[in-house]
Amino acid sequence: xxxxxxxxxxxxSVEDVPDPELRNDQDVIVKVSAGTTCGSDLHLIGGYIPxxxxxxxxxxEFLGEIVEVGPGVRRHKVGDRVVVxxxxxxxxxxxxxxxxxxxxxxxxxxxxITQAMWGYEPGAVFGxxxxxxxxxxxxxxxxxVPFADYGAFPVPDEVDDxxxxxxxxxxxTGWMGADLGGVRPGDVVAVWGCGAVGQMAARAAMLxxxxxxxxxxxxxxxxAMTRQHIGxxxxxxxxxxxxxxxxxxxxxxxxxVCIEAVGxxxxxxxxxxxxxxxxxxxxxxxxxxxxxxxxxYSCRKGGSVFVLGVFGGAVDKFPLGALMNKGLTLRGxxxxxxxxxxxxxxxxxKGELSTRHLATHEMSLDExxxxxxxxxxxxxxxxxxxxxxxxxxx
Amino acid sequence: MKxxxxxxxxxxxxxxxxxxxxxxxxxxxxDDLSRWLVVTVNVPPERFGETPEPLxxxxxxxxxxxxxxxxxxxxxxxxxxxxxxxxxxxxxIARLSGNDPRQPVREALREAKSLIETGEIMKPDAPPTTRxxxxxxxxGLVTRRASGEGxx
Numbered sequence: 422x423x424x425x426x427x428x429x430x431x432x433x434s435v436e437d438v439p440d441p442e443l444r445n446d447q448d449v450i451v452k453v454s455a456g457t458t459c460g461s462d463l464h465l466i467g468g469y470i471p472x473x474x475x476x477x478x479x480x481x482e483f484l485g486e487i488v489e490v491g492p493g494v495r496r497h498k499v500g501d502r503v504v505v506x507x508x509x510x511x512x513x514x515x516x517x518x519x520x521x522x523x524x525x526x527x528x529x530x531x532x533x534i535t536q537a538m539w540g541y542e543p544g545a546v547f548g549x550x551x552x553x554x555x556x557x558x559x560x561x562x563x564x565x566v567p568f569a570d571y572g573a574f575p576v577p578d579e580v581d582d583x584x585x586x587x588x589x590x591x592x593x594t595g596w597m598g599a600d601l602g603g604v605r606p607g608d609v610v611a612v613w614g615c616g617a618v619g620q621m622a623a624r625a626a627m628l629x630x631x632x633x634x635x636x637x638x639x640x641x642x643x644x645a646m647t648r649q650h651i652g653x654x655x656x657x658x659x660x661x662x663x664x665x666x667x668x669x670x671x672x673x674x675x676x677x678v679c680i681e682a683v684g685x686x687x688x689x690x691x692x693x694x695x696x697x698x699x700x701x702x703x704x705x706x707x708x709x710x711x712x713x714x715x716x717x718y719s720c721r722k723g724g725s726v727f728v729l730g731v732f733g734g735a736v737d738k739f740p741l742g743a744l745m746n747k748g749l750t751l752r753g754x755x756x757x758x759x760x761x762x763x764x765x766x767x768x769x770x771k772g773e774l775s776t777r778h779l780a781t782h783e784m785s786l787d788e789x790x791x792x793x794x795x796x797x798x799x800x801x802x803x804x805x806x807x808x809x810x811x812x813x814x815x
Numbered sequence: 816m817k818x819x820x821x822x823x824x825x826x827x828x829x830x831x832x833x834x835x836x837x838x839x840x841x842x843x844x845x846d847d848l849s850r851w852l853v854v855t856v857n858v859p860p861e862r863f864g865e866t867p868e869p870l871x872x873x874x875x876x877x878x879x880x881x882x883x884x885x886x887x888x889x890x891x892x893x894x895x896x897x898x899x900x901x902x903x904x905x906x907x908i909a910r911l912s913g914n915d916p917r918q919p920v921r922e923a924l925r926e927a928k929s930l931i932e933t934g935e936i937m938k939p940d941a942p943p944t945t946r947x948x949x950x951x952x953x954x955g956l957v958t959r960r961a962s963g964e965g966x967x
Contacts, residue, residue, distance in 0.1 A: 426945070438945050444938040474954045476946035493934070513932045515857040515888055526854075527929040530939040533921075533964025534957060540966065545937075551958045557940045567937050 423810070424478040424561035425789040430468035433790040438478060441557060441565035446493030449569040451505060455586050456483035456559045457780070458796040458806045460616050461731040464685055465550055466793065469707065470733055472534055472552035480560030480808070481507035481547040482590035484582060487573070488563070496570045503573040504766065505566050506758035507590040509545040509556065512571035516544075523755035528567065529554040538734070543755055560789055562810045574762045577770045583783075583807055587617060587776035588765045591805075593758035594729055595621025596765060598680040599629050601752055602727035606630030611667055611676035611719060613712040615643035615655065617779045617805050618729055619682035623653040624774060626678070635670060637663055639688065642802040650778045659690055667719050675721035683712040684730025693738065700737060707734030717743050717751070728753030782806040848901040851880075852920055852967040854928045857889040867927035869936075876900030877920055892927065894920050910964065911956065918963025925962060 426436045441450055459482050464470050466479070484504040487497050497503065510522035517525050525544030529535065532542040534552040545567075548558015557564060566573055576585040595618050604610055610626040612619045615638035623634045634653040638644055644655040656666050667676055685708035686701075688694065697709035716726050717740050726749055744751055768774040781804045784792045792806035856863070860883045865871075870879060877900055882891045896916055903909060903916040910918070929936045943958070944951060 428946070436945065439942065441940060444941065445935050447933070447935060472954050472957065474944040474946070474951035475948045476944035476951070509937075511929070511933045511937070513857060514928075515855065518857060527933055528937055530937055531958045531961035532925065533961035536965030542965065551943070551954055551961075555939050555943055555958060565940060568933070 422562040423786055424557070425480060425786065425808070426475075427466065427473055427477045427479050428475050431466060433466065433479075433793055435787055435789060436476070438476070438557075438561070441561075441563050443489060443491045444565060445567055446491045447568050447570060448491045449487050449494055449497055449566050449573065450489035451483075451485040451503065451564050451566050451573070452488045453483050453485040453559055453561060453564055453810050454502075455485070455582050456480045456808045456810075457586055457591075458793055458808070459590060460618070460684060461549070462793070463797050464731055464733065466797070467686070469685055470550045470552070472531075472550045474551065477548070477550070478558040478561050479548040480558035481549055482586065483547075483559035483564065484576065484586050484589060485564075487569075491569075494569050497573055497575075501573075502576045504576050504585045504588050504762065505547075505559075505564075506572045506574070506593070506762055507546050508572075508755060508758055509547070509554065509567050510571050510759050511568050512759075517571070517759075520757055520760045521754075522757040522759040531555055546755070560786065560808055560810075562786070571759060574766060577766055580766060580770050581777070583780045584769050584777045585766060586807065587621070587779055587805075588762050588769065590756065590758065591617035591779070592621045592765045592769075592774065592776055593761040594618045594756040595623070595682065596625040596761045597754060597756050598622040598682065598727045598729040599625035599631075599678070600761075601754065602678045602680055603725045603750070604629045604631050604678050607632050608677040609633045609671050609674075610635070610678045610680065611716070612636045612653070612680045612682055613716055614638060614682035614730065615640070615647045616682065619680075620647055620651050620779065621774075621776070622680045622682055622729065623647065623651045626680070627652065628768070628773065631678075633670070635667065635676070640799055643804060646778060646804065650775055663715060664719050671721070675719055675724065677721055677724050679716035679720045679724065679726045680729060681712050681716045681726065682729045685709060685732045687711040687713075687730070689715070696738070706737045708732045708736045710736040710739060714738070714740055717749065720747065720749055723748045725750040725752070729756075731755075779805045780807045784808055785812045786810040847905045848896050848916065851893040851895045852917065852924055853891055853893040854924045854967060855884045855889050856892050856928045856931050858931055859883075859887075860890045863890045863892075863931075867930055869923040869926035869930065870894060873900075873919060873923055876916075892924065894924055896920060910960065913960060913963070915963075918960065921965065921967045922963040924967060
């Protein structure tokens with residue numbers, strides 16, 4: 422079959438790879454209908470995520486049709502149209518049982534790597550390095566889905582493929598930021614990043630009762646999309662002082678909840694950004710925490726900061742003093758998608774959550790390297806490129 | 816005379832340091848080999864059955880104990896090397912070459928936990944990749960050891 426492979430730093434190509442096979446009784450094989458580029462893929466494409474091998478298939482946000490079912494699968498059958506959670510959860514370890522699915526104890530087959538890096542290992546994610554389980558990714562004609570009873574979800578008939586696709590990762594990630602960030606009715610929420618995850622976090626905050634949601638980015642088309650489709654206010658950080666703007670918008674208090682949806686390759690304007698960029702390029706630190714710092718400084722006293730963006734290692738000049746002295750709650754997580762996906766599909770079906778607008782481009786699998794180039798460099802206003810192994814829709 | 820005294824003091828100091836370090840290493844190695852390695856299995860102690868197969872295979876080299884985990888978090892399943900099992904290196908070369916005796920114990924504990932909780936041990940996709948490069952071979956070596964490494 423054909424698949425999009427990582428061949429080296431900033432090097433992708435479509436290759437012939439062996440078809441996936443059922444490796445465990447609880448696996449299914451999914452014929453991929455659609456997948457999408459994700460900002461977190463850019464970190465591994467750019468070489469910031471360790472333990473990639475040339476030939477690794479990337480992609481983790483997808484939906485498709487089940488074409489083969491293992492003998493231990495109880496909830497699915499051949500022909501089911503399913504959206505698959507990007508993180509694999511066994512459903513029965515303590516973490517899965519407590520709705521902390523991305524922390525699954527039993528899905529990462531290479532636990533020693535991330536235990537050495539982070540103390541304990543998270544669960545596996547499709548197409549996201551051998552440190553994160555080494556599973557093949559979804560930018561392929563077929564993909565194996567382990568523990569499918571827990572990670573694959575039937576798509577309601579009335580929801581189209583592209584709308585459902587974002588329930589695989591970006592919508593639950595965003596929802597988790599608002600939910601576990603503790604958004605309550607009446608809150609003012611600030612979201613850093615107007616990509617798909619940031620927009621979903623903003624919409625989630627509104628649906629959870631936030632009175633005012635403000636999103637921060639620098640790309641005019643993303644800011645406009647956020648205003649038009651999400652209904653949030655926006656700040657272009659290249660044109661104003663974000664902290665001052667947020668103070669003015671919040672009666673001087675600062676936002677109650679700050680959600681960072683940017684990650685380790687954050688951009689900015691000030692000297693701290695230049696410092697971060699220089700240190701990262703010299704490999705003196707692994708991540709650029711520019712947006713996290715700003716979120717911590719901007720958050721109101723006693724407020725909450727949630728880190729949704731992906732980080733891999735250590736950062737410099739982390740404002741621990743602000744965190745401690747302002748009494749902030751800081752939380753982060755890879756996404757516990759199984760906790761939210763059925764509810765999100767239901768909301769998409771009811772029209773409460775709009776996701777389709779995120780798909781600014783649709784391309785075939787053969788065009789996937791071009792799709793990532795467009796996505797990375799925000800060419801032609803690309804927010805998300807949908808990749809269809811069966812060929813792009815007309 | 817003064818120079819000879821300083822030289823003797825330096826030699827004695829370095830020697831004492833070396834001895835202390837070697838003793839400390841030997842003690843640390845013994846400590847490493849005798850330490851309990853533990854996983855918590857998400858089933859209550861009363862539902863915990865016989866020693867699961869991955870650990871039973873090592874029964875001549877390990878001792879096993881279980882205890883209820885606090886807060887209803889299941890059962891703590893612990894194993895440690897004993898007798899002849901406590902031979903072999905624990906340094907970087909032994910770990911990279913797959914000769915650290917703790918590696919099969921960690922692997923068996925993880926497999927036992929997964930079998931009890933889910934009924935299977937998740938296998939990685941195969942083949943892991945389609946191209947052989949020097950960097951890929953290094954990652955391959957690390958992943959071959961990864962199921963027996965880490966912090967249990």
